[in-house]
Amino acid sequence: DAFPYTAEADMKLQWLADDACAVTYQSPDDGQVHQYVMTYGDRGNGITTYYVYNVVQGGWSAEGKNTAGWELTTGPEGITVVSPSDGEQVYEADDCVQFGTLAIALCENGLPQWTLVLLDDCAVGDVSDVVESGTIALCKVTMEKSAPIYFTRTAMPDGADMESAETPSKEENGKELRDRMKQTLREDPALSRYESDAYGGIRVVTDEEDIFWIARCGLEERYKLLAVNGVDVDCQILHMELLAGDRYDCAVRVKEKVTYGSDPGGETSASEMETTFRIMKGEGAYLLAWAGFDTDPAVGLDAPAMAMERDTAGNEDYHFFVPGEEAY
Structure with missing residues (x-):
């Protein structure tokens, strides 16, 4: 933007x-x-x-x-x-x-x-x-x-019926997210016609099978989609964790430190954030969907037999920079 x-x-x-x-x-x-x-x-x-x-x-x-x-x-x-x-x-x-x-x-x-x-x-x-x-x-x-x-x-405003307003549970939202992703991959397994969206799904084209690296690439793409002209984004991924699933279909939580700034010497603002993805494998591509706080990203998936985490706080490979002038 x-x-x-x-x-x-x-x-x-x-x-x-x-x-x-x-x-x-x-x-x-x-x-x-x-x-x-x-x-x-x-x-x-x-x-x-x-x-x-x-x-x-x-x-x-x-x-x-x-x-x-x-x-x-x-x-x-x-x-x-x-x-x-x-x-x-x-x-x-x-x-x-x-x-x-x-x-x-x-x-x-x-x-x-x-x-x-x-x-x-x-x-x-x-x-x-x-x-x-x-x-x-x-x-x-x-x-x-x-x-x-x-x-x-x-x-509540006039006409809004709190008694009849049933907010979907995290599990229900998670099922809807899962089903939507599966439908997308059924219709376009290689995601060749898919356009990434920060709040919908993100396409990562790669033969890589390291799920943490795929999540890292998806996170960078999401920040590019959310970028604003004139505001630089500097992101260091701090920690990654496999919540459930396997390399074909899984949920991954990412903790990152993001610093925003304008021109050199201008004001900056830093914040630690957390992003959770549901990730599904297609044909030569992965579909990543951001899961909000009210969505269970692990619906239908089994927890890993052993904890799978990666500490990336000091790893330059898990750092990226999105220049404000390249925002789109």
Whole structure:
């Protein structure tokens, strides 16, 4: 992805969730502050796409210290933010810019004013199509230091039936993921027509049989797909573990340290993350699918007879760099 405006060298990188990093920058094009949010996760079943503006409809209450005077309400008129410094501001659907499936920027005259992010504990129901429980973060868009205000779900929107909204279990989501991958390989065993997607499946073409190396290649490809122009990604894989299965069909967990930065000397931000893949072997290629927190990646697989892990913290072969100018 590319920034819609030219970015100056100094960028502000701020993690608002474990899998959402806000990149705030000033543009010489118009002298204004703009923002892009890099997202790496999902709060639904990992298959159905949803709009953050829609799933946060309903009631929210500010939590924690220093929240007096803060309000967040949603309804047909839009998302209303009340803050001690700026008073009441209303943002309609057309004022909201979505990033991935985790964040939206609330804009005024096309310029971002607030960033709203679904935190890890949010769960979007398959039936209700809203966040049924969890926490959202709201943070002012500014080049200065800023801290998010957290809100928790207090009321469902009108018409949403919590009693009938049954969120699929991790096992059910895992079965759906497994079946979708098997169907893909049945229709295209060599994955010759398959296009990789960061939240869907990733194709790794190789005759290699080392499953950890295949996971390493898949992780690099995923970061390339998620990359943003102007933001470099430096990743060192720290540890890898075979959770279940064998070299034909398995689940692998990867722990990595990721450092984001702009130009040399600019601001950087580092975070340790965890990525889990379901990996299936095709004909001269492997299909890797990212498994979210609500998906069991090992459905139908047996645990290994012996623990299979690899410590790669000091191994340069398990390090890669994605230049921001090559993002696509």
